[in-house]
Amino acid sequence: MHLATFQPQLGVHCETTTLRNMIHHAGVDISEPMLFGLGQGIDFQYWDAPDPGRSTPMLTGRIGPALLSRNACSALGVELRESRAPDPESARAAAAKLLEAGHVVGMSVDIFYLDYFSSRSHFAAHYIALYGLDDSLAYVVDTDQQGGAQTIPEESLRRARGSDEGFMPSPNLQMYVEELPARLTTATDAVLREQIWKAIRPTAERMIADRGPRFGIGALRRAASEIAEWSDTLTSADEMVPGVGRFWRFAGTGGANFRKLYRDFLLEARQRCGDAELDPFVDDFGDVQRQWDQAIEMLMAYRGADDGRRQLEAVAARLNAIADAEQSVFERLLVPATKWAGEPA
Structure with missing residues (x-):
């Protein structure tokens, strides 16, 4: 299952890169900075260290995960669909169904399980765009820094998507955009x-x-x-x-x-x-x-x-x-x- 006409769109931040790929494949090219601004993405957030003295707090420069996508889609009149499957098998089946329907699938994942990441830390508030699956491999787009379009073992994707470890985990969370409003495309x-x-x-x-x-x-x-x-x-x-x-x-x-x-x-x-x-x-x-x-x-x-x-x-x-x-x-x-x-x- 591959999206035949899919063209990877690169970006510097995971969620805006994922959102851009979903919207671009649906029919409109909007820049990553524009999506970030319409998504009201800028902020500063302080999350307490899990082990004070032995770890540092999480200090982020943006609003919470998924809020940016919701804000941007609302501004554009785009219907963003989100779902969380009860288990990895259901999540895989749901993703396959969406691919068959022609959608790019956004996913929340833990970078620890992504083969192309050098980091060995759990961070579960990362987003990637899925555009293909076969019996053993998954085809995804990450940020430009992480190499853009990547091919990984499907087992790695299953673990990354289903992780409940690290910062702000959302196991088996997936999202996609419905057909775009006519005025947005014209x-x-x-x-x-x-x-x-x-x-x-x-x-x-x-x-x-x-x-x-x-x-x-x-x-x-x-x-x-x-x-x-x-x-x-x-x-x-x-x-x-x-x-x-x-x-x-x-x-x-x-x-x-x-x-x-x-x-x-x-x-x-x-x-x-x-x-x-x-x-x-x-x-x-x-x-x-x-x-x-x-x-x-x-x-x-x-x-x-x-x-x-x-x-x-x-x-x-x-x-x-x-x-x-x-x-x-x-x-x-x-x-x-x-x-x-x-x-x-």
Whole structure:
């Protein structure tokens, strides 16, 4: 079972890559940054370490899994279907049926069981797009960093899809998109222009809201305060601190990756809408992205630093500066968003 006309679409983040492949195969080419922006994907989230002192908290730069796809599909008028099978056999049968019906199948998986991943850690909030199955092999698309289109043993896919280990597992979760609305296929540009400001406004409102110590700017400031103490509180700081930097840079959950996606979304929005009001925000997010990259570089250089504590204090200062910058840019972005979204403040 293979989708004969399927053409893999590459991307930098797993869920937006998966969503793009599903929508592209259904008949419309929408960029990954546009899907990320319409999906209101940017955020910062703090999840407590499972073993404090022996592990670090999970610090992510986006909203929760599947929420992005739901938001983007809602904005586009696309019906997103999600289901969770009770066991691996039922999940396999459901996927096969969807492939036979011509759908690309999105799946939540644990990277530990994917043969092409070098990581030996369990992380179950990863997404891939399935476009073929045979007796022993599965054909999937992952991010560009993970090689794009991949062929893996079906047993590996079964384990990855059914895992209940790692961060935010969703065993045997699958999704696909129904036939696209006619207007989206015939007037794609018009649909996107109509939805851009409508997606920016709730994103900005959420990012400047006080959502406690686990979400948004407050979570970022909490992370900054705790990172400054990691040299004293972590039992293996020389290993774990650079590991956080590598994870942020290469695993797709880091701030710089998602800030670049949001900058590229605003840039595409500027080009589509012809709205010069977006110009300063494109520049602002470019600066935010650079600051995230600097913080990551400092984390990755921790082991070789002359003074580890001072190095982490510098990281904390950079993260607090990022928090200030993001607070400011979203407060200012909310002003034109409120005007152009066509809704009362």
